[in-house]
Amino acid sequence: MNIVDRADESYFQAWRAFGRCAAGGAVRESSGLLCVSSGLPVAFMNLAFVTRPLSAPEDQIASAMAFFDSRREPFIVRIREGLDRASEAACERLGMPYSDTVPGMASTSMSVPAPPAGLDIRLVDSGPALHDFRAVISAGYEIPMAMVEAFVTADLTRAPEVESYVGYADGQPAASSTLAFGGRVAGIHNVATAQEFRKRGFGEAMTWHGIERGAAYGCDMAALQSSEMGQPIYARMGFRVVSPYRTFHRPGV
Known part of the structure; x- marks a missing residue:
């Protein structure tokens, strides 16, 4: 697997664990669509990941909507930039417009400096x-x-x-x-x-x-998803953006 694919899988694997361990969480995965529910009424804590190009994007994104609706949870869809434009278009058609991009960053340098004094x-x-x-x-x-x-x-x-x-x-x-x-x-x-x-x-x-x-x-590699504020710090540490994740949301939900 290349760096991008490994960074993707690391992101998905972490959220599988988070959903599995959350008090009211649930994980559902099928045919390139990974839905992770936290059990909380907060959209950014409930994610539908497109992990590979979907064979029936509109039907599959609609099924994610039905899954989260059945749990009465707002949610967002995340798709790596350039992975599946058809799924992006399906989100738009289903009333989930693009909102922002989260930088997925990676580094292959595992050399670690000493922590600051007092920590x-x-x-x-x-x-x-x-x-x-x-x-x-x-x-x-x-x-x-x-x-x-x-x-x-x-x-x-x-x-x-x-x-x-x-x-x-x-x-x-x-x-x-x-x-x-x-x-x-x-x-x-x-x-x-x-x-x-x-x-x-x-x-x-x-x-x-x-x-x-x-x-x-x-x-032998580290990966993370950065906030806008954190990105310059991670860049200084040797991380680079390898997998920008485009976010689609449901307005008013």
Whole structure:
């Protein structure tokens, strides 16, 4: 598999795990369409991925709409740029216009610098650590704690292909990251920093920690999906955009 295909599969594999472990989650996959429900009423937490060109795009996208409608959940569709223009057109015809593109980035450099002074990174392997991890996610992404608790469950910390980490500074939970590994790819997710600890390099350090742990599991490549704010930081770390994911949404839903 080339870098793009490996980055794709890493993204899909992580969301399969997230959906499988979420309190009210569900995963449905068939013929190039992967639907992952978080059980939450938030569109960006419920995704339909086109994983390869669809044989009947309009019917299959409509089936994804029916799946999420049956669960009373808003959702978005993500399609890698250039993968399947017919599916993009089907989204538009079904009332799901294009909204934005998420940069999928990858790096084959697994050389990791030392973390900044004052950051103590620990594995999430207990109730207290899970609470601290959730607190950072809630603060960093400005998501209600109840939603984080439903999505980031104890089951996720026990998933064999997933590890999560909390970085502590001044004795307080300050930053977070999650590693989802498979196919020799270290997928990095949930990188967040509480507002009072920003501008200290902690988010970058948490990303490097996930990469280092991935290398220990035999990964020779790292992949992530970046926000607009994070993209310059990841570029400085050696990541490059390899798989832009186009997003289609349902207005008003």
